[in-house]
Amino acid sequence: MVKPPGDQRATRAPTVLMLAPVLMVVVGLFGAGLGAAFLESIGAEGANPAWTPTAEHYLAVLRDREFRAALGLTFWIATATTLVSTVLGIALALILVGLVRGRQTAYVLLQVPLGIPHLAIAVGFVTLLAPSGWVARGMFALGLIGAPSDFPALVYDGYGIGIILAYVVKEAPFVAVVSSALLLRLDEEYLSVARTLGASSWQQFRHVTWPLIAPGVASAALMVFAFVFAAFDTPFLLGRPYPSMLSVVAQRRYLSIELADRPVALAMALIMTALAASVVWAYVRMPGSSLGRERPAVF
Amino acid sequence: MTLRRVTIVCCAVTLISTACRSEPDAKRAALTAEAFARAEWSQVLDQARGSTVSFAMWAGDGARNSFFQGTVARAVATELGVTLRMIPVVEPADVVNKLLNEQRAGRVDQGTIDLVWINGENFRTARQAGVLWGPFAERLPNIRYYDPSDRRADFGTPTEGYEAPWEYAQFVFAYDAARMAAPPSRLPDLKAWIQAHPGRFTYPAIPDFTGSAFIRHVLLHASGAPRAAFDAGFDEALYARASAAAIDWLREVRPSLWRQGETYPATPADLNRLFVNGEIDFSMDYNPAFASDRIARGEFPATVRTMVLDEGTLTNYSFLAIPFNAANRAGAVAVTNYLLSPAHAFSRMREMGGVFPLMLEPLSPAERQTLASLAAGPATLPLEVLTQHRIREADVQYLLRFERDWRREILER
Amino acid sequence: MHRSRVSRLATIAGLTGLGCLAVGPLGLLVVNSVGRHWYWPALLPQEWSLRAWRYVASPEAGLIDALATSLMIALVVATLSVMVALPAGRALALHHVRYRRALVFVLLLPVLAPPLAATMGLHAVFLRLGLADSLAGVLLVHLVPAVPYATLMLAGSFANFDPLWESQARTLGAGSWSMWTRVTLPAVMPGIAVAAAFAFMISWSQYLLTLLIGGGRVITLPLFLVGFVRSGDEAVGAAVSLLFIAPTIVLFTVVARLLRET
Numbered sequence: 001m002v003k004p005p006g007d008q009r010a011t012r013a014p015t016v017l018m019l020a021p022v023l024m025v026v027v028g029l030f031g032a033g034l035g036a037a038f039l040e041s042i043g044a045e046g047a048n049p050a051w052t053p054t055a056e057h058y059l060a061v062l063r064d065r066e067f068r069a070a071l072g073l074t075f076w077i078a079t080a081t082t083l084v085s086t087v088l089g090i091a092l093a094l095i096l097v098g099l100v101r102g103r104q105t106a107y108v109l110l111q112v113p114l115g116i117p118h119l120a121i122a123v124g125f126v127t128l129l130a131p132s133g134w135v136a137r138g139m140f141a142l143g144l145i146g147a148p149s150d151f152p153a154l155v156y157d158g159y160g161i162g163i164i165l166a167y168v169v170k171e172a173p174f175v176a177v178v179s180s181a182l183l184l185r186l187d188e189e190y191l192s193v194a195r196t197l198g199a200s201s202w203q204q205f206r207h208v209t210w211p212l213i214a215p216g217v218a219s220a221a222l223m224v225f226a227f228v229f230a231a232f233d234t235p236f237l238l239g240r241p242y243p244s245m246l247s248v249v250a251q252r253r254y255l256s257i258e259l260a261d262r263p264v265a266l267a268m269a270l271i272m273t274a275l276a277a278s279v280v281w282a283y284v285r286m287p288g289s290s291l292g293r294e295r296p297a298v299f
Numbered sequence: 300m301t302l303r304r305v306t307i308v309c310c311a312v313t314l315i316s317t318a319c320r321s322e323p324d325a326k327r328a329a330l331t332a333e334a335f336a337r338a339e340w341s342q343v344l345d346q347a348r349g350s351t352v353s354f355a356m357w358a359g360d361g362a363r364n365s366f367f368q369g370t371v372a373r374a375v376a377t378e379l380g381v382t383l384r385m386i387p388v389v390e391p392a393d394v395v396n397k398l399l400n401e402q403r404a405g406r407v408d409q410g411t412i413d414l415v416w417i418n419g420e421n422f423r424t425a426r427q428a429g430v431l432w433g434p435f436a437e438r439l440p441n442i443r444y445y446d447p448s449d450r451r452a453d454f455g456t457p458t459e460g461y462e463a464p465w466e467y468a469q470f471v472f473a474y475d476a477a478r479m480a481a482p483p484s485r486l487p488d489l490k491a492w493i494q495a496h497p498g499r500f501t502y503p504a505i506p507d508f509t510g511s512a513f514i515r516h517v518l519l520h521a522s523g524a525p526r527a528a529f530d531a532g533f534d535e536a537l538y539a540r541a542s543a544a545a546i547d548w549l550r551e552v553r554p555s556l557w558r559q560g561e562t563y564p565a566t567p568a569d570l571n572r573l574f575v576n577g578e579i580d581f582s583m584d585y586n587p588a589f590a591s592d593r594i595a596r597g598e599f600p601a602t603v604r605t606m607v608l609d610e611g612t613l614t615n616y617s618f619l620a621i622p623f624n625a626a627n628r629a630g631a632v633a634v635t636n637y638l639l640s641p642a643h644a645f646s647r648m649r650e651m652g653g654v655f656p657l658m659l660e661p662l663s664p665a666e667r668q669t670l671a672s673l674a675a676g677p678a679t680l681p682l683e684v685l686t687q688h689r690i691r692e693a694d695v696q697y698l699l700r701f702e703r704d705w706r707r708e709i710l711e712r
Numbered sequence: 713m714h715r716s717r718v719s720r721l722a723t724i725a726g727l728t729g730l731g732c733l734a735v736g737p738l739g740l741l742v743v744n745s746v747g748r749h750w751y752w753p754a755l756l757p758q759e760w761s762l763r764a765w766r767y768v769a770s771p772e773a774g775l776i777d778a779l780a781t782s783l784m785i786a787l788v789v790a791t792l793s794v795m796v797a798l799p800a801g802r803a804l805a806l807h808h809v810r811y812r813r814a815l816v817f818v819l820l821l822p823v824l825a826p827p828l829a830a831t832m833g834l835h836a837v838f839l840r841l842g843l844a845d846s847l848a849g850v851l852l853v854h855l856v857p858a859v860p861y862a863t864l865m866l867a868g869s870f871a872n873f874d875p876l877w878e879s880q881a882r883t884l885g886a887g888s889w890s891m892w893t894r895v896t897l898p899a900v901m902p903g904i905a906v907a908a909a910f911a912f913m914i915s916w917s918q919y920l921l922t923l924l925i926g927g928g929r930v931i932t933l934p935l936f937l938v939g940f941v942r943s944g945d946e947a948v949g950a951a952v953s954l955l956f957i958a959p960t961i962v963l964f965t966v967v968a969r970l971l972r973e974t
Contacts (some may be wrong), residue, residue, distance in 0.1 A: 022800035030822045
């Protein structure tokens, strides 16, 4: 069915009224919160009216070696998680859609990890993948390793493998759910035309399926990236003290007993926000990105 | 155009209402420090009777939570007529930050936390920010059970009556007697042991409280400087000497640590996990009864024992403080007094094990009898041994500087 | 065909692997919560004990109360989020909105920002508004991370909704209410269910926001969970984790079954 372009309203409610509550929450509350954090990060001290704006806290952050190391690690983990989750999620969706029997069951099963909060997954992962964890003990029982030190470092390692895996367990099903919804809505006609023209499975995917689902998948991938970039629980439990992800570094600074570290922690959090925001802004501005189009297709 | 206008209006409305201050809730006249100083103790008790005290304390231990919400709550209700409410807290710094926000917003009374369990470093921050109420500690009848020198300063920060000492903490190491018959008990011997057993020792990374305590021992003992030298405030020259020796010590053992010292466990939970699973041979904690506790709940094998260093291990007290905007100050003061009493100390030892925190001289003969009858846990060192090897914390400046140096020299290479 | 059998085996192996990775930690949490003395290299604990669960169920622990509080808050937040996000999602998807990209970007900000960024500021704002240390404040502040997610999901749902259906209903004489309940809502019900589920989960998992804005008056499960996990009482930490997981798994399974029927 071809949808006519332009304004699609069937209700007479004005747009702004419909958007107002959400805007009040997001812009009003969150914006005020962010604004207050910004003020403190440039030197405001609440009770003290006589303060001058200063960039010293931001400079302190940028000069901090730990911050730079954390920046690299955070981008690496967020990117790796997003890529793996996206590829795996699409693969899972394709399998799901291709199933004839048991598709419903598989669909329900796929959503189970989505129902487990990240904190709980991280807790479980420590018991599962630590050098003295259950998988290692299984391998010991099978005679594959001799001691915990022989087990590869999957948690507390320098590349964040444990963190990435713990995120993928939830994010891949997320991408899979989004992708399968998109796949199921695909018009079969395109694919049958391609098949008639002699296209192989891979060609069908690459030239027909992928361009049609890409915008929606990209939105989901973006949300995954943004979430992993800023989340705290998983890297705190599964990561190394150095280098840590940015959220852990900022948290450590905030909990520091030095009062002077508080504005630095806030500056760090705001820099993180700005970084993630610029990635998203760049994506939104890309031509053809679903978020920039008239019709966002997240689901 | 309309959208932009509406957005601006929304923001303006929210920001304007934000700028308006909320009415302070003046239900109960808050007890001022001066009034407290003048009041009779019975008057304070009367004011506390029938009220609720919200106590913010660390809630990560099931046995402890049960003890406070059960036995202690009942005792406080019976003796003082006060309802005790526990507020779970993970980091004392969270509470300090909350108080700081409230202070900046001008919320000077009707605060939701009446009593807070606090430790030295956070006390200093709280005092600097001025978010504590007091002085009150020296006016408590039961303060006489505590050694004056323990009451005077906390990590070198003068308490000035703004916090009352409460539970006794002394750093101990734990080891499995089934695996190790004679653990090294002097710092140089420990170093030799670590180097002879690569990968079998580690400590939690700073800023964990326990890990920080461990490296402080190295700071205080490695250079051979007498402990008394650290008591005279912060001495830059002494620090330079001690930290150089300590950094050398830590750097020299690093290749022999677990994971070659490339990473460290982040929390005591992680450290204990390594310990019970046989990856490392030592654990450590500030609570001298921590091994007995864990044996009781089935985490440690029954053969685990604790030890202290011959050179001494750090002791400090955990303290109780009252936020500047506490709604129920009389109640908080009354509850604090109860928590300092021998009755409470005995009931705590009975239910949770631990070490007796009070001085022996002010105890009555009957109370001394009770103390003698209480058995310490199987893995807890006797009080005499602990007392013989106790050393007090040095000025908090040493801690702050050395933590920073550790991160720079050891962790970040 | 040989290739399809191989690909089927690969499929099964891959799904099993992922399934183990997802379910394994859960199983371990269960075992951890009832085990005593579980050391390397034992695959199962030496002894079994209900100490952790007895503690969790005890009134002194306050965990059941915290669970109830968390549940109530999350349900209210989910409901409010959907109510607020429905018109906004529809407007975003179907109406002509100038600065749409800026709007989507602004909606993404609470999702992108680390919890620390706005939390301190939100606490200050709520203190001024007189909403700190109150249940109402906690409900309101949980909306901040939940509403953007819900809005974007509903926008996606509405993007596939054709308003022509509504016009047709009107032409056939349906009033506004019938049109909503018989045409619009059923069409976006999947999106509503998912948005509500995610909003529930976001509120369910909040720690710092509840700690600061609740001020100790509002005690939810994450406040306890974080402490137990870091402390090392593994059995109790595992039991509380399971308590923490149970409602959300049930919720998502129910939503998944609801969705497959549409």
